Amino acid sequence: MPKENFPKTSWTGVLNARDDTPEGRKALAVLCDAYWFPVYAFIRRRGASAEEASDQTQGFFARLIEKNTLASVDRARGTKFRSWLLGCVKHHLQDEYAHARSAAAGGNVHFESLDAEHAEGRYQAEPSHDVTPERLYDRAFAENLLHRVLDQVREKYAAAGKSALFDALKGTLTASASRDRYEEVAARLGRSEGDVRKAAFDLRGVYKKMLLAEVESLVDVPADAADAKRVVEDEIGYLLVALAG
Numbered sequence: 001m002p003k004e005n006f007p008k009t010s011w012t013g014v015l016n017a018r019d020d021t022p023e024g025r026k027a028l029a030v031l032c033d034a035y036w037f038p039v040y041a042f043i044r045r046r047g048a049s050a051e052e053a054s055d056q057t058q059g060f061f062a063r064l065i066e067k068n069t070l071a072s073v074d075r076a077r078g079t080k081f082r083s084w085l086l087g088c089v090k091h092h093l094q095d096e097y098a099h100a101r102s103a104a105a106g107g108n109v110h111f112e113s114l115d116a117e118h119a120e121g122r123y124q125a126e127p128s129h130d131v132t133p134e135r136l137y138d139r140a141f142a143e144n145l146l147h148r149v150l151d152q153v154r155e156k157y158a159a160a161g162k163s164a165l166f167d168a169l170k171g172t173l174t175a176s177a178s179r180d181r182y183e184e185v186a187a188r189l190g191r192s193e194g195d196v197r198k199a200a201f202d203l204r205g206v207y208k209k210m211l212l213a214e215v216e217s218l219v220d221v222p223a224d225a226a227d228a229k230r231v232v233e234d235e236i237g238y239l240l241v242a243l244a245g
């Protein structure tokens with residue numbers, strides 16, 4: 001799926017996907033596209049073959065649509081979206097939903113990225129050491145979240161006519177740039193090294209702000225400012241651990 005199609009899976013967006021409207025169906029399709037791989041990786045790591053994992057993943061999302069499972073979401077219960085979705089996957093597998101019925105379901109939702117070959121290639125690229133299905137699911141979920149945030153920042157810079165600057169400096173978001181790197185970017189863009197360093201600092205600030213906003217949208221943030229900060233920081237810490245695992 002093109003990166004610009006990654007959704008902002010806020011609880012508001014998830015709740016909108018419950019509606020049987022053109023907008024709701026579109027939101028649901030994007031939601032399913034975005035979390036195809038985390039679900040596939042979870043099922044695959046549980047011992048399913050590539051073909052079985054593909055069928056079961058397709059069946060899970062088809063049942064999610066057919067049964068309107070999203071209607072049961074109650075954000076007030078304090079559930080994290082990733083945890084809620086994983087619970088649904090486990091429940092689906094326990095039910096051993098019939099493959100034939102799953103394949104026939106799906107309503108009016110069009111899946112744009114249910115590419116089993118691509119999913120299996122991505123799965124094979126995962127570390128071969130012993131990683132539980134749950135840990136692999138969380139890592140894939142975290143990777144998707146970071147992709148979404150990066151896309152949001154890219155779009156913000158593109159809207160401001162700064163695509164070239166973003167492309168030149170996006171590498172500084174995940175690694176410390178050397179002086180040679182800043183000099184290279186400065187020369188390429190015809191700007192001073194100091195200007196480029198400031199631009200990189202600003203970019204990191206925008207990225208951090210959007211990352212915090214994305215995480216806040218996925219958890220229940222308490223009204224108390226101190227508690228809210230703790231909840232968000234805990235979730236970011238959890239996602240970082242998931243990425244490292």
